[in-house]
Amino acid sequence: MTKRDEILITALKLFSHHGYAGVGIDRIIAESGVAKMTLYKQFGTKEGLIEATLQLRDELFMADLSNYVGQHASARKNKSHFRVAPSLV
Template sequence: MDIRTRLISTAEQLFDRHGFNATGMDRLTAGAGISSRTLYKHVGSKNGLIAAVLNERDRRFHRQVEKDSIDALFGALEAWSAQESARGCLFLRACQETGGDVPEIAEAMARHKQRLRDRIGQIVVAEIGRRDDELVETIQLLFEGATHMAAYRGITTVDVARRAAQRLADAARAS
């Protein structure tokens, strides 16, 4: 594993477990086994590192949710929560902890959320045979809510959201 990959992987684990503000540069360099000079050479700044972590997480997440049904989408969320963590959305946590005004972090979050919305939009068309922006918004709300509830209620909440989303899609198809 190259230095940048090791740094990003270590940083993601530390940020997810301890938060962005509580994870200092000393902890990051020690965890990755590199010097602070090497860290800055590869990512430029802590905000640059956060953005790199989010972009890598986005890539992995969207590879996992490349599904074509509501059932499979929520199944992917269950698997993601079991594998990665059930601590809520790392993108929203990054924006909250950094105040939401760090451009590279805000852009990473906006891009991630738009990609999720686009995926859900494709699933809605596949499930009901037409576009339905309100249904897309509602399913994304259920998906995001399940992501956060899993942090304190367990991943079984994902199944509740899945069933609700499927009922809404079934009703939209029937109307």
């Protein structure tokens, strides 16, 4: 796992539990085990980290949804369940 991935996963976990305002950069670097400079080099600002975290969250959600649809072929018959992402069915 890359340092960037470690930061993102840690930030996603912390933001999910404590909110964006409830988690500081120092806590993220302490729990991810990277240097502060590494975080800023990868994301620029806390806002950049939040943006990358939101993108990761969306990618994970879409992957889970796609897997669900693939495993439940009968779900394709009722597209009303997928108003958010009809292109997946």
